[in-house]
Amino acid sequence: MNSFFKYFTDIFYAIKSLLTGMKVTGRYFFSPWEIVTQQYPENRKKLKMFDRFKGEVIMPHNERNEHRCTGCGICETNCPNGSIEVVPVRINMPDGKKKRIIDKHIYHLSMCTFCALCIKTCPSDALAWGQEFEHAVFDRTKLTKILNQPGSSITKDIEE
Amino acid sequence: MDFIPPLFWYFGKTAFVIFMMMWFKWTFPRLRIDQLLTLEWKYLLPINLVNILLMAFVVLMGWHF
Numbered sequence: 001m002n003s004f005f006k007y008f009t010d011i012f013y014a015i016k017s018l019l020t021g022m023k024v025t026g027r028y029f030f031s032p033w034e035i036v037t038q039q040y041p042e043n044r045k046k047l048k049m050f051d052r053f054k055g056e057v058i059m060p061h062n063e064r065n066e067h068r069c070t071g072c073g074i075c076e077t078n079c080p081n082g083s084i085e086v087v088p089v090r091i092n093m094p095d096g097k098k099k100r101i102i103d104k105h106i107y108h109l110s111m112c113t114f115c116a117l118c119i120k121t122c123p124s125d126a127l128a129w130g131q132e133f134e135h136a137v138f139d140r141t142k143l144t145k146i147l148n149q150p151g152s153s154i155t156k157d158i159e160e
Numbered sequence: 161m162d163f164i165p166p167l168f169w170y171f172g173k174t175a176f177v178i179f180m181m182m183w184f185k186w187t188f189p190r191l192r193i194d195q196l197l198t199l200e201w202k203y204l205l206p207i208n209l210v211n212i213l214l215m216a217f218v219v220l221m222g223w224h225f
Contacts, residue, residue, distance in 0.1 A: 022187050
């Protein structure tokens with residue numbers, strides 16, 4: 001039922017957001033001396049990107065350094081150009097079972113086309129879009145990132 | 161509104177529609193293909209189906225002109 005209402009609120013939110021954009025350009029039409037664009041290098045301290053901006057794939061960690069990735073590898077399977085490598089490791093649980101967790105979630109930003117298939121298909125919502133966009137580096141090995149932070153573990157409430 | 165000649169009505173309306181289209185096109189970027197498909201299949205098509213049902217009901221009840 002919640003998603004049912006979200007469908008309709010999304011429609012009204014979309015129309016409202018269209019009108020917001022029309023308002024900006026409409027104002028600019030009648031007062032073209034006004035600056036309506038982002039003055040990028042000057043405002044980069046307080047520049048906030050919009051909600052749907054696709055900067056890079058990140059793995060959000062909470063304040064206890066826990067992520068939500070189970071290491072299932074669905075993101076790796078779905079990536080069209082192989083920019084994700086999930087390196088799983090098997091650990092022995094206290095009850096004698098073996099559990100599969102991630103060792104490294106390697107993300108090659110240089111190969112990513114920002115299609116969002118990994119984020120859409122992740123069953124545990126472990127991946128998200130980051131807002132960082134200044135990706136220029138002098139050495140391309142810097143574009144290979146390990147998304148899980150060192151020493152991080154999986155959030156307790158996720159069931160496989 | 162008869163004091164405005166039909167010629168001015170015609171060109172006025174045309175200019176208004178052209179202005180709206182230009183305003184819209186200059187404001188928004190093109191839709192990506194997945195956004196376009198989402199709009200068409202998930203939003204416009206259901207709205208259309210509901211519209212058909214609604215209009216069928218209106219015709220059934222004889223509420224139209």
